[in-house]
Amino acid sequence: MKICVTAEGDNLDSTVDPRFGRCQYFIVVDSDTLEFEAIQNPNRETMGGAGIQSSQLIAGKQAKAVLSGNIGPNAFQTLQAAGVEIITGVSGTVKEAIEQYKEGKLESTQGPSVNSKFGMPE
Amino acid sequence: MIISVASGKGGTGKTLVSTSLALSMENNVQLLDCDVEEPNAHIFIKAEIKNKYPAFIPIPQIDKEKCNFCGKCAEVCVYNAIAVLKQDVLVFKELCHGCGACSFLCPQKAIREINKEIGVVNKGNFKAIEFIEGKLNIGEAMAPPLIRQVKEHINAEKTVIIDAPPGTSCPVIVSITETDFCLLVTEPTPFGLNDLILSVEVMRKLKIPFGVIINRCDLGDEETQKYCTKENIPILMNIPFKKEIAIAYSKGTPLVEAFPEYKNKFMDLLNKIKVIKRSEWEKSIISQ
Amino acid sequence: MKQIVIISGKGGTGKTVVTSAFASLAKNKVMADCDVDAADLHLLLSPQIKEKYEFKSGVTAVIDKELCNQCEQCVQVCRFSAVNTSQSASGEKEFVVDPIACEGCAFCSFVCPTKAIKMEENVSGEWYISDTRFGSLVHAKLGIASENSGKLVTLVKQKAKELAEKQNCDWIIIDGAPGIGCPVIASLSGVDYALVITEPTLSGLHDADRVIKMVKHFKLSVKLIINKYDLNKEMTEKIEEYCKSRDIPLIGKISFDESMVKAMIEGKTIIEYGQGKARDEIITIWDRLKKT
Known part of the structure; x- marks a missing residue:
């Protein structure tokens, strides 16, 4: 199963990026084989709607779950509509996050973890 | 004057x-x-x-019967106000500037405009x-x-x-x-x-x-x-x-x-x- | 680390003036001027600019006259009346985009049959990291008549936060923008609380009420200060009642004091100016804020 982790670097030892829409990298990992693809986030400098754009990207990569620090409401809504499981409050390295997820230690989030995405206007 | x-x-x-x-x-x-x-x-x-x-400003409303999820609307929206997924389209009305590009350019004519009150x-x-x-x-x-x-x-x-x-x-x-x-x-x-x-x-x-x-x-x-x-x-x-x-x-x-x-x-x-x-x-x- | 915004x-x-007073009272902090439209904080902090960057935001349509066949489709689709006809130097009719009216939606570029319209990125301001006698300041200057001050505000705040984390600061003190629109909304994200400064006038109360509603809309906590409270004590009482009825903590009142203007003219904060009733009141308020 494919899992996406937001990361500050391009490999499994990178730290989890606490942001979703404007994170540095998306690491899409096969949870069984630990094979991964690192995608540099093209939406980091986007004017507005970075979370929405990033969500579409992740959904397009067929990820079944997203692990990140915080996810705002617009991204939350988009990921939910795409049927992607959402887990927030994740920290440590990408590898650790995946281990925790496989061990069932992470619970999926029921609502956006940060207030409205009002940081980015327009 | x-x-x-x-x-x-x-x-x-x-x-x-x-x-x-x-x-x-x-x-x-x-x-x-x-x-x-x-x-x-x-x-x-x-x-x-x-x-x-x-x-009001006009914002898009998507007719999901007509929509074939081609993604054109999301592609033309510079404000990233539309997300197109496999089986769904979401409109984020607070990001929309009401430019009308999406409804005009939709190949399926699946978008009409509705009014959103701003004040x-x-x-x-x-x-x-x-x-x-x-x-x-x-x-x-x-x-x-x-x-x-x-x-x-x-x-x-x-x-x-x-x-x-x-x-x-x-x-x-x-x-x-x-x-x-x-x-x-x-x-x-x-x-x-x-x-x-x-x-x-x-x-x-x-x-x-x-x-x-x-x-x-x-x-x-x-x-x-x-x-x-x-x-x-x-x-x-x-x-x-x-x-x-x-x-x-x-x-x-x-x-x-x-x-x-x-x-x-x-x-x-x-x-x-x-x-x-x-x-x-x-x-x-x-x-x- | 605490982040507070003054609006x-x-x-x-x-x-x-109050932001600058807090800047001289707080220890170990980074300051951010998010009033990018009409930034004034630098006048009191006399920053030495250390780093300077261009601020790019949004796009504007530009018509290539060589490729344009004057079909007018761009004029028809533009909802912002940004495409106009004018006369070239040689007296010919030509189509031009008014960069101020253009919202950058790119609709025209999509419909143009000859691909004569390109979307070009705008340089709409500058932002700076500076040293001041009170510590680091992140500030910006938005180009005249530019849009997207909200995005610039977000950028200034983000950089202030990065800097504060690097320097292991206790405070980020943010001077917000007036109004309730996009720049203010942007200045609120991630703060511990918003400090609203009002004055005892009907307009002051009316606007404070609107801005407080906005802060609450974003589920943030808010505290209020009444400045020049003795100019109309009756209205001050009304504001006090307003705070009580809505459960908004009134954190202090500041007297009308000409030393505030005199300090400003000398380029000093009221704290440095060293005298005045208002100064003592602001120090009391800061002591209270430190404890919350």
Whole structure:
């Protein structure tokens, strides 16, 4: 199963990026084989709607779950509509996050973890 | 004639000037409050609001029966207000600017536009004044379209006074474009002067004739006056600081009501503006 | 680390003067001036600019006259009346985009049959990291008549936060923008609370009420300060009642004091100016804020 982790670097030892829409990298990992693809986030400098754009990207990569620090409401809504499981409050390295997820230690989030995405206007 | 009243810095007395100017005139005057984020003119102009026009911007609505999830709408939306997924399309209405590209370009004709309310335009009368104000809904970031809708009520046959928002960014520009003259209200402090200089840059860029009013003219230093002299900018009025003016203002009493002698001063101001406009007109005739 | 933003709704209530006073009272902090439209904080902090960057934001349509066949489709689709006709130097009719009216939606570029319209990125301001006698300041200057001050505000805040984390600061003190629109909304994200400065006037209360509603809309906590409270004590009482009825903590009142203007003219914060009733009141308020 494919899992996406937001990361500050391009490999499994990178730290989890606490942001979703404007994170540095998306690491899409096969949870069984630990094979991964690192995608540099093209939406980091986007004017507005970075979370929405990033969500579409992740959904397009067929990820079944997203692990990140915080996810705002617009991204939350988009990921939910795409049927992607959402887990927030994740920290440590990408590898650790995946281990925790496989061990069932992470619970999926029921609502956006940060207030409205009002940081980015327009 | 359309006169806008603006200031780089907030709280310099913009509303004090615009409401007093409007109240000084006997007839044929319109006052437009374009400070739609924080409209205040109504505190002084106690107009009975007779008409309320909700202001809308068009936003897309997707017919999911017709949609084949091709993704064209999301691709053309520069504001990222649309997300297209395998089986669903989401519209984020607070990001939409209402440009209409998505509905026009949808190959399936699956998008129609519906109205989203962003605020209201209130219209009423008070004495000789026809009063129009825009009020932006709280949490809404799109002031310019509402300001444009306020300005649609302009009747160019009358003397139109526009109370603009403070600053130098988009809402100010939308408020003051296509006005014949702009009054810049400032105070003689380093903050006031710094922001006045920014406003002057805006005026010169938009090529709007303008003059300066110095409020609380005795509470500060000489630098503002020196700047205006050096830049050849007319100072059209000085209003001294008086505790009584501040108190009247704080209660919502217009300056010209608390101090009727100001009525003549504002009429003089209007005449000065007319003289400036005429000399410019003459200059333009000669240069042709 | 605590992040506080000082806002007012109405302009001219003393937001920047109070921010600068806090800047000279707080230990170990980074300051951010988010009033990018009419930035004034630098006048009191006299920053030495250390780093300077261009601020790019949004796009504007530009028509290539060579490729344009004057079909007018761009004029028809533009909802912002940004495409106008004008006369070239040689007297020919041509189509031009008014960069101020253009919202950058790119609709025209999509419909143009000859691909004559390109969307070009705008340079709409500058932002700076500076040293001041009170510590680091992140500030910016928005180009005249530019849009997207909200995005610039976000950038300034983000950089201030990065800097504060690097320097292990206790405080980020943010001077907000007036109004309730996009720049203010942007200045609120991630703060611990918003401090609203108002004055005892009907306009002051009206605007404070709108800005407080906005802060609450974003589920943030808010505290209120009444500046120049003795100019109209009756109105001050009304504001106090307002706070009580809505459960908004009134954290202090500041007297009308000409030393505030005198300090400003000398380019000093009221704290450095060293005298005045208002100064003592602000120090008391800061002591209270430190404890919350």
